[in-house]
Amino acid sequence: MEKFIPILKNTCLFAGVGESEISAMLSCLQARLRTYKKGEYVLRQGEHIDDIFVLCEGKLHIQRDDYWGSRSIINIVSVGEMFGETYAAPESGALMNDVLAVEESSVMFFDVKRIITVCPTACRFHSLVIQNLFFAISEKNRQLMQKLGYMSRRTTREKLLAYLSEEAKRHSSSEFAIPFNRQQLADYLSVDRSAMSNELCKLRDEGLIKFEKNKFSLFLKREI
Secondary structure (H helix, E strand, O other): OHHHHHHHHOOOOOOOOOHHHHHHHHHHOOOEEEEEOOOOEEEOOOOOOOEEEEEEEOOEEEEEEOOOOOEEEEEEEOOOOEEOHHHOOOOOOOOOOEEEEOOOEEEEEEEHHHHHOOOOOOOOOHHHHHHHHHHHHHHHHHHHHHHHHHHOOOOHHHHHHHHHHHHHHHHOOOEEEOOOOHHHHHHHHOOOHHHHHHHHHHHHHOOOEEEEOOEEEEOOOOOO
16 A cells, blocks of 8 residues: 555645655555456445545546446546545435446545544544545535536537537646547437537537547637
């Protein structure tokens, strides 16, 4: 676990906490490290959890399959990001989504009760970690509202434009790469892949975008 301490230091959960303090807190927080192969489930819908998780290596998808097998990607988890905090409250219920490793991944588990309760040894930075957890949950709520903004659009075209616009703002550039392939993007926006591909081609032909695989360029008018 020690090799991942520099990654933990840069997470929202341990913001402001030094590497030596994190090392000392791992035992207090009952940290455990688990590895997953590509295609292996980290968590399954219907499970009950008592932990908060940080991805230390790899990449995960938070996703949901309906009764007929149609998949929606709720979110992606990149290295250094936390997940599972939505279920931190007592009696929060079973997981509503699956968490799948899309690459070989390493995940750190932290006992949520140990995080939200200051330990008897009164770790110097424990209260800061609790504060960070609150801020992280607030940020996840903001991201959820952002995605609801995409989903509220009526057409595939509108959803695509809303998503690509936000990605350009997030990267502060009209040229950027997205973390999805075509099928994953369709699953994320809950649209048909063929219909989405058609709309992408139309937007390209209209001179509004240019793309190659997962790399996009946006234009205010016909410039290509």
